[in-house]
Amino acid sequence: MASRPVNAWIVDDDQSVRWVLEKALKQADIETRSFERAEHLLEALGEDVPDVLITDVRMPGMSGIALLERLRGNHPGLPVIVITAHSDLENAVAAYKGGAFEYLPKPFDIDEAVDLVRKAARLNGNGAEETDEPASVMASMIGQAPAMQEVFRSIGRLAGSSMTVLITGESGTGKELVARALHDHSPRANKPFVALNTSAIASELLESELFGHERGAFTGADSRRIGRFEQADGGTLFLDEIGDMSPGLQTRLLRVLAESEFYRVGGQAAIKVDVRVIAATNQDLARAVKESRFREDLYHRLNVIRINTPPLRQRQEDIPTLLQHYLAEAAQELGSAPKSIDAEAMETLQAFTWPGNVRQLVNATRRLTVTAPGNVISAQDIPGDLGGSESSQRAAKEWTRVLAAWAERQLRNSKEPLLDKAIPEFEKTLIEIAMARTNGHRQEAAKLLGWGRNTLARKMKALHLD
Secondary structure, three states: OOOOEEEEEOOOOOOHHHHHHHHHHHHHHOEEEEEEHHHHHHHOOOOOOEEEEEEEOOOOOOOOHHEEEEEEEOOOOOOOOEEEOOOHHHHHHHHHHHHOOEEOOOOOHHHHHHHHHHHHOOOOOOOOOOOOOOOOOOOOOOOHHHHHHHHHHHHHHHHHOOEEEEEHHHHOOHHHHHHHHHHOOOOOOOOEEEEEEEOOOHHHHHHHHHHHHHHOOOOOOOOOOHHHHHOOOOOEEEEEEEOOOOOOHHHHHHHHHHHHHEEOOOOOOOEEOOOOEEEEEEOHHHHHHHOOOOOOHHHHHHHOOEEOOOHHHHHHHHHHHHHHHHHHHHHHHHHHOEEEOOHHHHHHHOOOOOHHHHHHHHHHHHHHHHHHHOEEEOOOHHHHHHHHHHHHHHHHHHHHHHHHHHHHHHHHHOOHHHHHHHHHHHHHHHHHHHHHHEEEEEEEHHHHHHHHHHHHHHHHHHOOOO
């Protein structure tokens, strides 16, 4: 069969976006046709159908999500790539449930967009499974950062599925919020969501907590107890801090996952359950397996799909939105008017590393709501343990002190000009930080560094960072 050029259609009310996509796709030998409104696209579909469609979400007239619903009925095999500047969990889930091939938040890497078009064209005809409308979205699932967008995309891809999921990430990064969102956007949304922090319960009591017990099973068991697995029957059981579970309970959990049945403590009859298990941990379970602290077979049972929740220091662009959201919540709790943050204070809080992640940020908003004297939080109101002025000045002095000591050593031990040695190391360090912050997205990393994408590519090649 003779090959033919890929044909991609673009619908976006932003002329500049259409122009950039047209230029990039044509350079990749992909034919294009552009439309300003979804209604115009639908008219054209009466005459011809492209291999791939790229659509914005928010447009005058018919939205991209509404367009997806129309296409799902009339052209179910057409791969659709959704792009939007308004990238949140609700849009991501709605896009995937509407049948989108992929969801791409703006600003996007143009090379990634071209690769997605090629991939969609190769898989033309593989439509997404139709599912119910999404349930209510967790308000605190906020994020424009690339790392959070990947979390949203993962939740969207799993909508309609009951697969076992392992959520990894540092403490305070919102693993339970992700688990709840997975449940709320699954076929089990109208069934129970039961959460249990396994590290918060003594190991000798955890078995009864999970599986229940019969009356008289042990001293103090005065009545039958229904465990968390039975409570979650038909729904989702979220097991937090799964890495702390004892070896004996790991074995029992493995059996439930394999056979969907268990025995209450002291019970004789097997109990069948239909439960989706979502587990979470802040530990490296792969290392725990190597060190014989976690069963390898259980690890593979849990690690069907993995979602990593990023630490706040890797999504600093989300901090202003998170602060405003939680300041409003704190004000509502206290029955007062929400406080705002001035530019200098916002810069200080955005530069802070937040070792306690979102959980620490939530507590900080409550604290600042109480302690800041006016309606506007200023830099003077931010304490040192949150990166306030005293802490910032100390960090700046420490940085320059270390740099000065390094320069003194270089002058003593080498005749090489200082800047010839320092600038490459300086640029290399900043590039590595920017690339880590953006999960390897070069265009976003270049923006953080104040460079163009070509400049970043040239620097990375020169510094052997490719």
